[in-house]
Amino acid sequence: MLGNFTYSNPTKLYFGREALDGLNEELPKYGKNVLLVYGGGSIKKNGIYDKVVAILKANGKEIYEDAGVMPNPTSEKLNEGIERAKKAKADLILAVGGGSVCDYAKAVSVSVNCNVDAWDKYYIRYEDVTCDIVPVGCVLTMVGTGSEMNGGSVITNHQQKLKIGHVFGDKVFPKFSILNPEFTYTLPKYQMVSGIYDIMSHILEQYFSGTDDNTSDYIMEGLLRSLIHSANIAVENPSDYEARSNIMWTATWALNTLVAKGKTTDWMVHMLGQAVGAYTDATHGMTLSAVTMPYYKYILKYGTAKFARYAVNVWGVNPQGKTDTQVANEGLAVMESWMKKIGLIMNITQLGATKEMLDGMVKSTLVMDGGYKVMNEEDIRAVLQASF
Ligand code: NZQ
Numbered sequence: 007m008l009g010n011f012t013y014s015n016p017t018k019l020y021f022g023r024e025a026l027d028g029l030n031e032e033l034p035k036y037g038k039n040v041l042l043v044y045g046g047g048s049i050k051k052n053g054i055y056d057k058v059v060a061i062l063k064a065n066g067k068e069i070y071e072d073a074g075v076m077p078n079p080t081s082e083k084l085n086e087g088i089e090r091a092k093k094a095k096a097d098l099i100l101a102v103g104g105g106s107v108c109d110y111a112k113a114v115s116v117s118v119n120c121n122v123d124a125w126d127k128y129y130i131r132y133e134d135v136t137c138d139i140v141p142v143g144c145v146l147t148m149v150g151t152g153s154e155m156n157g158g159s160v161i162t163n164h165q166q167k168l169k170i171g172h173v174f175g176d177k178v179f180p181k182f183s184i185l186n187p188e189f190t191y192t193l194p195k196y197q198m199v200s201g202i203y204d205i206m207s208h209i210l211e212q213y214f215s216g217t218d219d220n221t222s223d224y225i226m227e228g229l230l231r232s233l234i235h236s237a238n239i240a241v242e243n244p245s246d247y248e249a250r251s252n253i254m255w256t257a258t259w260a261l262n263t264l265v266a267k268g269k270t271t272d273w274m275v276h277m278l279g280q281a282v283g284a285y286t287d288a289t290h291g292m293t294l295s296a297v298t299m300p301y302y303k304y305i306l307k308y309g310t311a312k313f314a315r316y317a318v319n320v321w322g323v324n325p326q327g328k329t330d331t332q333v334a335n336e337g338l339a340v341m342e343s344w345m346k347k348i349g350l351i352m353n354i355t356q357l358g359a360t361k362e363m364l365d366g367m368v369k370s371t372l373v374m375d376g377g378y379k380v381m382n383e384e385d386i387r388a389v390l391q392a393s394f
């Protein structure tokens with residue numbers, strides 16, 4: 007039975023080859039000062055920076071820059087961004103980049119007008135926003151996180167060896183996001199497949215929970231099938247517009263809160279992946295692929311019927327004459343060989359994790375209680391151990 011929920015998603019999306027024109031519609035809604043946030047420079051190489059700056063200037067905006075947002079943005083960089091946004095008296099924060107840049111922009115947006123340590127407030131104490139929020143807009147250049155249409159914001163603290171996400175409410179969602187699939191063509195293959203797996207993992211984190219008959223599960227099976235189909239095409243031909251646009255749209259729907267409605271949701275793959283990320287600073291989607299098989303093989307016996315349904319409806323396993331456990335295992339085996347085929351990293355050793363980090367990673371793994379098994383320390387250790 008569907009649980010009770012409230013649904014609201016205020017982000018306005020502009021999608022397609024002309025999506026950037028949407029900026030001309032959005033910019034007049036905000037004051038003069040724009041904090042332009044971006045990463046390590048890919049947008050300068052591929053020309054997106056020039057296009058965005060031209061539109062900002064044509065709309066009479068004063069541009070203040072905050073560059074160098076790293077993948078897995080840090081708490082130090084966040085503090086720097088808060089100062090920059092204060093100095094700029096930013097009326098709008100325009101994030102141009104991937105999930106890291108968009109997440110970071112949201113973290114700055116809820117902190118500029120609060121005189122407190124943002125890391126402690128939002129990521130350690132997990133407090134609500136109590137100050138005025140500076141609006142955020144996002145021009146997406148890397149597909150995967152869903153940050154373009156959600157309130158998620160993940161920050162890494164290297165001193166504390168913690169990578170933590172705060173899921174903010176809809177006031178913090180980007181006011182608008184620009185989604186042009188062509189902007190993702192210049193992504194290196196490693197990033198593209200990492201993003202593809204991030205999408206798959208978001209869907210699975212929500213799918214593998216509950217035993218009820220829930221519309222969201224049917225939507226997710228469709229999203230997964232589309233994702234697998236388009237990923238196979240994009241891996242062969244990265245500039246196939248149809249495939250890249252389907253992947254981009256699937257990413258948004260995978261984590262814009264819709265499919266979570268009425269479900270408890272798991273998120274343990276992400277908690278394990280984030281602990282690995284806190285120690286290795288590895289690419290997000292790859293931390294997920296590296297722990298997925300050990301985790302799902304570990305919890306399969308607690309959610310066998312759902313894993314069997316997944317095998318049949320998503321991977322086309324023929325269930326005739328087989329037990330649920332056999333079908334479920336066959337589904338994971340097909341998934342595993344697909345993951346290898348598209349070039350995902352399948353163990354944490356390859357991401358730089360060492361046995362010396364194991365105790366720390368176990369401690370850094372937050373425990374969620376919405377999946378098929380509430381993991382204890384011993385369970386987490388076993389899964390991480392199997393991920394080396
Ligand atoms: O920094 P630049 O030079 O721009 O390079 C980036 C970066 O190195 C590059 N890139 C992005 N667009 C490109 C491009 N290179 C060439 N052409 C382009 N068009 O790609 C690299 C990775 O970018 P990043 O933004 O780090 O990737 P992603 O979108 O995967 O974001 C990862 C962050 O999002 C968090 C992750 O934990 C991680 O910190 N997540 C956010 C979520 C949310 N908001 O809901 C949920 C996710 O589960 C995830 O945790």
Ligand code: ZN
Nearest residue numbers: 151204208276
């Ligand atoms: Zn993710």
